[in-house]
Amino acid sequence: MKSIYFENDDILQIRVSEKQIVREVSQDWHTNISYAEDGSIVEIVLLDTKKEGLLPLEYRKAA
Numbered sequence: 001m002k003s004i005y006f007e008n009d010d011i012l013q014i015r016v017s018e019k020q021i022v023r024e025v026s027q028d029w030h031t032n033i034s035y036a037e038d039g040s041i042v043e044i045v046l047l048d049t050k051k052e053g054l055l056p057l058e059y060r061k062a063a
Contacts, residue, residue: 001014001015001016002014002015003015003057005049005055010047010048010049010050010051011045011046011047011049012045012046012049012054012055012057013043013044013045014043014044014045014046015042015043016041016042016043016044017036017040017041017042017043019036019037019038019040019042020036020037020042021034021035021036021042021043022035022036022037023035029047030046030047030048030052030054031044031045031046031047032044032045032047033045
């Protein structure tokens with residue numbers, strides 16, 4: 001997983017796979033999800049990240 005925060009635009013890009021993006025879906029005004037051909041999530045883009053209180057992120061390890 002790789003995440004990049006674009007401070008000037010207040011956008012957080014979270015890349016979870018290196019697969020090619022074939023479809024993008026807007027979940028709401030602030031959340032866009034990109035999918036690979038097999039239906040797996042490739043990337044999540046969050047708009048107005050700090051403004052919406054989504055930063056700083058809290059990371060937790062899965063059990």
